[in-house]
Every structure is written in structure tokens, then in C-alpha cells.
């Protein structure tokens with residue numbers, strides 16, 4: 001099983017084994033920032049599986065909340081230590097490797113948490129070109145009492161004589177602190193020393209190389225088979241469509257479902273971009289009536305979502321089977337279903353780990369496609385983070401309106417017309433929403449915020465227009481900033497902009513005589529009103 005070590009690789013990647021740290025994804029990011037591909041795998045992966053992949057230059061063991069002596073301490077296949085691939089254990093990862101290789105780990109009296117000072121005892125490759133005193137970020141309860149055979153202490157902190165350990169012959173290292181977080185200012189350099197000096201990994205991961213590689217993989221998977229993809233116009237499905245189209249051209253057919261809950265001009269924009277510009281095969285399913293009749297009289301938000309989810313699957317399945325049936329004789333079957341699944345969705349399947357994406361996803365099932373379609377999945381974005389997907393989109397020539405588009409919920413305007421949905425309510429909301437988008441763009445605020453949209457409230461109030469008394473509806477304006485949609489703050493937009501949006505909506509949208517600004521944060525409010 002032994003592999004050659006410290007030889008230069010031409011392509012390479014780093015595997016991060018997840019022990020449940022909240023920082024696992026951050027480690028993956030840091031590695032990719034150094035232009036090296038990184039992949040997070042569950043800690044249960046077998047050595048034999050890793051041995052089959054000759055591109056692995058190094059392995060990082062993440063931190064985690066457990067203690068190596070805990071009853072359910074997550075373990076590692078010990079044969080991994082014998083693969084000859086350099087290993088870096090961080091926090092729990094370090095304690096585990098010390099424990100597995102014959103050292104002794106013990107509970108500390110006091111949990112070491114926060115900033116500390118590391119004194120480098122031996123520079124070696126890990127601390128090459130770094131100073132002898134470094135600020136580091138700690139968060140651990142256990143410490144190493146006795147080093148495993150072959151290891152020496154490379155660095156110490158006030159509380160930990162074995163804060164950094166290494167067996168330079170076997171290229172196995174451990175850090176008690178977290179190099180991946182910003183609170184360890186030189187952490188990036190330490191990681192880079194591991195990646196470049198110890199693993200000798202080449203910095204070849206770029207979006208261009210990703211696209212080439214992904215296209216080859218798609219072609220190899222699909223052969224001459226045909227692929228369908230549910231295109232929503234959002235970032236993920238749009239980038240997946242553009243990438244797969246680049247790889248296999250006309251073997252891809254996209255399906256766009258018009259559920260009658262889209263924003264003004266949305267259907268046309270998707271058709272213009274993908275059909276006219278990209279010359280993609282695009283089938284538009286006009287299902288407005290079907291959706292709206294199923295939603296008639298329904299005011300409960302959860303029921304709305306369920307109905308929309310169910311109808312979506314039905315429409316999509318029918319469309320897919322129509323495509324199969326109407327195919328020319330001898331045409332390859334649609335054997336593949338493509339999806340814009342992203343990395344955070346994949347990581348969720350890692351059994352341990354504090355993954356915030358899990359929470360947000362529970363209600364994101366509307367765009368999800370039927371699992372029982374008996375088609376093989378094509379998911380070329382599985383390895384990417386959202387901002388990387390955006391970069392791929394830009395490389396592929398997708399315009400900014402698509403690539404940097406604000407999120408739009410799967411159930412569309414249904415969750416922004418509060419209470420029962422009517423054609424007239426949708427008409428009002430669409431018109432108001434178009435004004436919001438237009439003014440946000442014109443003032444350069446659109447791309448600065450996470451989301452900006454209008455909500456139609458079922459509240460009528462008295463107003464006066466000209467000489468006439470009105471009794472019309474209220475539009476709430478919601479503009480928030482957020483990192484990931486999990487928490488959000490309302491945005492303090494300039495009052496001149498708020499005033500302009502409000503007066504335009506009231507003057508231009510028939511049926512509205514009042515506009516209010518939502519100044520609630522999430523939590524306790526949510527971003528969408530339903």
C-alpha cells in the first residue's frame with residue numbers, strides 16, 4: 001500500500017477527513033484558496049479507498065467535539081497511517097493520531113479556549129519562513145501527555161508542551177490549535193507549508209481546469225445517452241445547464257416549469273438566455289393554470305409549499321415522459337437526470353458535523369426532483385461551494401444577472417402573497433416587485449444585499465388619491481443582508497431610495513395605497529414572510 005512520498009505531483013488533491021468540527025468546511029476552503037482541490041470525506045473512509053486514488057497528496061484530519069476516550073469517539077481506519085501519504089491532524093485529529101500511534105491523551109483540567117502564543121521549538125518544513133512566536137487560536141479540552149514513538153514536540157504553548165507535534169520521517173504532524181481560522185493570523189502559511197513543502201502538492205486547481213475536467217467526466221459518464229435537467233433560472237441549475245451543455249451540447253434538454261408564480265419577465269428571460277443565446281434545447285412546461293387551481297383558497301403557508309412541491313414533481317415527470325415518447329425512433333433514451341447539487345448539500349450526508357446547511361435545506365425541497373425517477377444522476381457541481389459555482393458560471397459566459405442573482409424561493413411568489421393567492425394579487429405583487437428590482441439595480445444596491453423584494457399583505461387601508469378615497473392593499477418591502485440565509489439583518493437603505501420605491505409602487509401599481517418597510521432581523525423573523 002505504501003506510496004511514494006515527497007515526490008512532486010502533477011495533479012493533486014487534499015482529502016479532509018471530517019470528525020465533526022464546525023470548521024471542516026473552512027479547512028476545505030483554505031486549501032482551495034491555495035489552488036489545490038480539496039475534498040471532505042467522512043472519517044469512516046477506508047484506507048483501501050484512499051489508496052486507489054493516486055492524486056491524493058495529503059490528508060488532513062479535522063477537529064471535532066469528541067474526546068478520544070469518549071464512548072462514541074469517531075475513529076479512523078488505522079491503515080491510513082501506513083499509506084505513506086502525509087497527514088496533518090488538527091485538534092481532535094491530532095489527539096486521535098497521537099492516541100492511535102501509541103501516545104497518551106488526557107483530559108485537561110481547564111479547557112483551553114481562545115487566543116494563545118505558540119513558541120516554535122523546531123522550524124522544519126512546517127514552520128519554514130515563519131517566526132518563532134506565533135499567535136494561535138485554541139479550542140480544546142484534551143491534551144497530549146506522552147508523544148507516540150518517532151514524534152517530537154515542534155511547538156509549545158503556555159498550557160501545552162505538545163501543542164505541535166511531528167514525525168518528520170513519516171510526514172505525520174499534529175496541531176493542537178486551529179490554523180484554518182482567521183484568529184490564527186499565520187495559519188494560512190502553516191497550512192501552505194504542509195500543502196506545498198510537506199505534501200508537495202501542485203497549485204493547479206483553477207476554475208478553468210475544473211471546467212475542462214468536469215466536461216471530460218460528464219462525457220465519460222453520459223456517453224451518447226441523453227440528459228434532462230430542471231432549469232429554474234437560479235444560479236445552481238443555470239450553471240449546471242451551461243456546463244453540461246458545454247460538455248455534451250444537444251444531448252442535454254432542459255425543462256423549465258412555469259408555475260404561474262414567477263416574477264415579471266422571468267420565463268422570457270430564461271428562454272432568451274438559454275434558448276436564444278446558448279442555443280440549448282429548452283422545453284417550457286406551461287403549468288400556470290394547474291398550479292393556481294390547486295392553490296385556490298389555500299392560505300396556510302405549509303400547505304402552499306406542499307401543493308407546489310407535489311405539482312412540480314408531477315409536471316416535471318410528465319414533461320420528461322413526453323420527451324421520451326416523442327423522441328425520434330432510434331434516439332438514445334433519456335437515461336440521466338442532471339442536478340445543480342452543491343457541496344454543502346453533499347456534506348450534509350456526512351454523518352457527524354455541525355452543518356448549518358442542514359437546517360435551511362428542510363424547506364428547500366421544492367426545486368428538488370423526484371428521487372424515484374430511476375434515472376442516473378449527473379451532478380457536476382457536487383464538489384463546489386456557492387461562490388465557486390458563481391465563478392464557473394462567469395467562466396462559462398453566463399451574465400451577471402444570473403450568476404450573482406439574489407436567491408428566489410422555489411415556491412416563488414406564492415409565499416410572498418400572504419394568505420390566499422389570486423391572479424389579481426399576483427399581478428399587484430409582480431408589478432411592485434419589478435419596481436423594487438429596477439430601483440435596487442439603478443441605485444447599485446441590488447448586488448450589495450442578500451435579498452430585496454416586495455410582499456403583498458392582505459391588509460387594506462384607507463388612502464386618498466386625487467380627490468378620491470381609496471381602500472387598497474399594502475406592500476411590505478423586505479431588504480436583508482446575510483451570509484447564508486441562516487441569519488439576516490434588515491438593511492438600512494438610504495431614505496431617499498426607500499422613498500422613491502414607495503412612491504413609485506403607490507403611484508404605478510393599481511390596488512396599492514401604502515408601502516411599509518420591514519425592519520425585523522432573522523431570528524426571530526424569517527426572511528420570507530411565509
Ligand code: XMP
Pocket residue numbers: 305363364365366367407408409410411451485486522525526527528529530
Ligand atoms: P427564510 O424565510 O427561511 O429563508 O428565512 C431563508 C432563505 O431561503 C430562501 N427560501 C427558500 N428557498 N425554497 C427555496 O429554494 C423554499 O421553499 C424557500 N423558502 C425560503 C429564502 O428566500 C431565503 O433566501
